Amino acid sequence: xxxxxxxxxxxxxxxxxxxxxxxxxxxxxxxxxxxxxxxxxxxxxxxxxxxxxxxxxxxxxxxxxxxxxxxxxxxxxxxxxxxxxxxxxxxxxxxxxxxxxxxxxxxxxxxxxxxxxxxxxxxxxxxxxxxxxxxxxxxxxxxxxxxxxxxxxxxxxxxxxxxxxxxxxxxxxxxxxxxxxxxxxxxxxxxxxxxxxxxxxxxxxxxxxxxxxxxxxxxxxxxxxxxxxxxxxx
Amino acid sequence: xxxxxxxxxxxxxxxxxxxxxxxxxxxxxxxxxxxxxxxxxxxxxxxxxxxxxxxxxxxxxxxxxxxxxxxxxxxxxxxxxxxxxxxxxxxxxxxxxxxxxxxxxxxxxxxxxxxxxxxxxxxxxxxxxxxxxxxxxxxxxxxxxxxxxxxxxxxxxxxxxxxxxxxxxxxxxxxxxxxxxxxxxxxxxxxxxxxxxxxxxxxxxxxxxxxxxxxxxxxxxxxxxxxxxxxxxx
DNA sequence: CCCGCGCAGTGACTAAAGTCGCGCTGATAC
DNA sequence: GTATCAGCGCGACTTTAGTCACTGCGCGGG
Numbered sequence: 001x002x003x004x005x006x007x008x009x010x011x012x013x014x015x016x017x018x019x020x021x022x023x024x025x026x027x028x029x030x031x032x033x034x035x036x037x038x039x040x041x042x043x044x045x046x047x048x049x050x051x052x053x054x055x056x057x058x059x060x061x062x063x064x065x066x067x068x069x070x071x072x073x074x075x076x077x078x079x080x081x082x083x084x085x086x087x088x089x090x091x092x093x094x095x096x097x098x099x100x101x102x103x104x105x106x107x108x109x110x111x112x113x114x115x116x117x118x119x120x121x122x123x124x125x126x127x128x129x130x131x132x133x134x135x136x137x138x139x140x141x142x143x144x145x146x147x148x149x150x151x152x153x154x155x156x157x158x159x160x161x162x163x164x165x166x167x168x169x170x171x172x173x174x175x176x177x178x179x180x181x182x183x184x185x186x187x188x189x190x191x192x193x194x195x196x197x198x199x200x201x202x203x204x205x206x207x208x209x210x211x212x213x214x215x216x217x218x219x220x221x222x223x224x225x226x227x228x229x230x231x232x233x234x
Numbered sequence: 235x236x237x238x239x240x241x242x243x244x245x246x247x248x249x250x251x252x253x254x255x256x257x258x259x260x261x262x263x264x265x266x267x268x269x270x271x272x273x274x275x276x277x278x279x280x281x282x283x284x285x286x287x288x289x290x291x292x293x294x295x296x297x298x299x300x301x302x303x304x305x306x307x308x309x310x311x312x313x314x315x316x317x318x319x320x321x322x323x324x325x326x327x328x329x330x331x332x333x334x335x336x337x338x339x340x341x342x343x344x345x346x347x348x349x350x351x352x353x354x355x356x357x358x359x360x361x362x363x364x365x366x367x368x369x370x371x372x373x374x375x376x377x378x379x380x381x382x383x384x385x386x387x388x389x390x391x392x393x394x395x396x397x398x399x400x401x402x403x404x405x406x407x408x409x410x411x412x413x414x415x416x417x418x419x420x421x422x423x424x425x426x427x428x429x430x431x432x433x434x435x436x437x438x439x440x441x442x443x444x445x446x447x448x449x450x451x452x453x454x455x456x457x458x459x460x461x462x463x464x465x466x467x468x
Numbered sequence: 469c470c471c472g473c474g475c476a477g478t479g480a481c482t483a484a485a486g487t488c489g490c491g492c493t494g495a496t497a498c
Numbered sequence: 499g500t501a502t503c504a505g506c507g508c509g510a511c512t513t514t515a516g517t518c519a520c521t522g523c524g525c526g527g528g
Contacts, residue, residue, distance in 0.1 A: 072383070074384070087369075088365075091362060097376045120362060124357075125355065128351070128355075128361060131325040131326075131364065131368065132326045134322070134369075135321075135325050138322045138375065139326075141376065142300070143331075145300070145378055146302075148382040148383055149426035150302035150306060152513090184475075195476080198476095199477060419506095433507060449505095472525105474524095475524090476521100476522085477520105477521080478519100478520085480518090483515080485514070490509095492505105493504105493507105494503105495503090495504090497502075498499100498502095
């Protein structure tokens with residue numbers, strides 16, 4: 001990881017968080033900003049550490065997750081360029097509630113707690129923007145809770161398959177095809193379970209004729225059958 | 235439910251959200267505030283409804299929860315006087331992510347989205363206060379996710395029993411005694427499960443000699459045994 | 469070429485969670 | 499008094515989830 005003071009006006013302006021500010025305002029904030037570079041797999045920070053400031057993803061991708069003592073992982077979010085992370089401890093002063101790791105080489109803008117605080121006082125619209133971002137995060141967390149407490153792993157798996165299919169599936173004569181962009185282990189982490197269950201559930205969906213699985217290559221044979229599985233309970 | 239325009243200066247000042255404001259400022263805000271009264275059991279609003287403004291609990295208690303199609307309930311939070319609720323849709327404009335019901339007769343201060351927005355622009359410290367409140371909520375949601383995905387119902391039950399015991403337990407010759415303030419059904423809703431499992435798990439803890447259960451009267455016989463159950467995984 | 473390693477499939481098993489149905493009890497209403 | 503109803507206990511059962519141990523494949527480095 002490396003850190004250096006640089007001009008971040010351009011980067012900050014892309015973040016959306018600050019898009020309504022005038023260039024001189026951005027400039028001012030940029031002088032208080034530190035850029036940090038992280039390699040893929042590098043930890044930005046760990047759950048429980050005291051929180052020193054606000055991070056904004058300028059380039060790359062990071063994964064926010066919790067780890068259990070038994071080694072299981074639960075992904076809370078994956079954030080790309082323009083997202084701020086760890087907004088919350090900045091304001092309530094508590095420790096980080098989760099760990100964050102870079103999943104690609106990433107460039108992170110960092111603003112110290114005090115500076116950002118002061119900045120918000122001068123530019124109330126920034127605070128409102130942050131609130132909107134945090135609002136989105138809250139929404140997604142509630143979604144995760146809903147899934148964990150009301151649905152089976154099978155349903156969660158189907159739901160993520162459908163999401164992936166929608167994003168990058170291609171219609172062919174056989175159905176909708178796509179390549180899984182994750183390993184079974186990674187999917188398991190997203191769903192809060194273990195590798196084997198992903199494997200088994202995929203096999204079961206195949207046995208039921210809804211899917212065809214060949215390594216990471218997946219063909220959805222019966223789209224309506226899959227969506228029907230989701231409507232049994234929500 | 236009834237609504238009327240009244241002077242809320244006193245109530246608002248108690249909320250903590252606004253504690254740093256000067257009396258005239260509070261006065262100003264209060265003129266834009268509507269008080270609503272809800273009877274125990276009455277719904278403030280439902281998940282999915284469009285969001286019209288910020289609610290602050292002045293008196294009473296409310297429960298924030300999600301409902302599944304199969305009728306299960308998952309409690310997200312219980313809020314008392316001074317807590318704001320539904321802060322988030324106020325800023326991102328989306329619908330309510332959960333339902334809220336009064337569990338006691340309650341008095342709710344309501345501020346329209348536009349008014350509060352404008353107010354934050356004039357008083358940036360209020361926005362920061364709201365951020366702190368939202369931060370706390372985020373923290374608790376992450377805690378719920380952690381519990382749902384890493385722990386068993388048994389552990390979650392023990393953990394809530396210990397919390398209750400700490401709050402209102404009394405030490406006697408037999409151990410720490412207290413009366414469960416909730417029905418089994420309510421506990422199940424908190425933990426995201428069903429009534430029977432609460433019953434069974436209580437019985438099991440009793441069979442193991444850790445507890446003694448008589449209807450809602452509970453005696454903790456072996457405190458360290460209970461806490462040990464929590465440390466197996468977290 | 470072979471070794472190691474990450475990833476995936478699988479069988480056998482245990483434990484946890486959830487479902488269904490019924491019966492008991494204590495409070496409240498009529 | 500008795501009808502009603504919410505809350506609870508409990509047995510029998512099914513389904514999900516999770517664990518353990520092992521196999522096999524493909525790929526890149528030594």
